[in-house]
Amino acid sequence: MEEKMKLLCQAGVIDEDIFRGMLQVIDDLETRWGRPLPEEQGWMAIAHMANALMRSRRGEIIAPLGEDFLQEIAASGELPRLRRLNDGLLAKFSVRLHPNEEGYLLANLFGLSPQQRH
Template sequence: MEQRLAILLQGGVIDQEIHDGMLNVISELEQQWNISIRHSQGNMALTHMASALMRSRRGESITPIDNEVLEEVQQSEQYPSLLVIHNALLRHFPLTIDPSEEGYLLVNLYSLMLAANDR
């Protein structure tokens, strides 16, 4: 994952601040929250998070996630914990995330939590 972030940085997809914050996210997910990211779902989720943060920084907007998908996550038993983790991870970045991005971030984090429970 660290290599992927370096490539995103070198390619100009993310800046140094997002890169460094994402390294903190990786560490926090693995060490504090015990959520593994060393698999394809983790690569996808963290790549999307880095890109979403950069789009938010640039003021770019995307189409929001489908409401049904987001509602499924919001109705899950894990949702209160998910919000705590989500907010803790976003504290690594001095920016406001675009609301359209937030749904995707929540769904990706939820997927990581489910994958961690399956291991």
């Protein structure tokens, strides 16, 4: 995953500080969950977070995640834990994430959570 992130940085898709912060995010998640991130779904979540931070830095705004997805996460009882985790990960960056991005990041973390993996 580090090599893929490096390619995004070298191509100018993400800035150097986002690259460094995302390496910390990967390490934090793998340490927290005691296992490597799943290759495909993990990369999708990491790439989305990096791109969300870059969109926010550039002032680009996307539509928020549909409320039905957030209600599904809330119904699982995991929303408060995922919000704390997401906030902790985002604290590594000087970029303030646009609020419309949060639901997507929470959905990705929900899908990656060991409780959701079979």
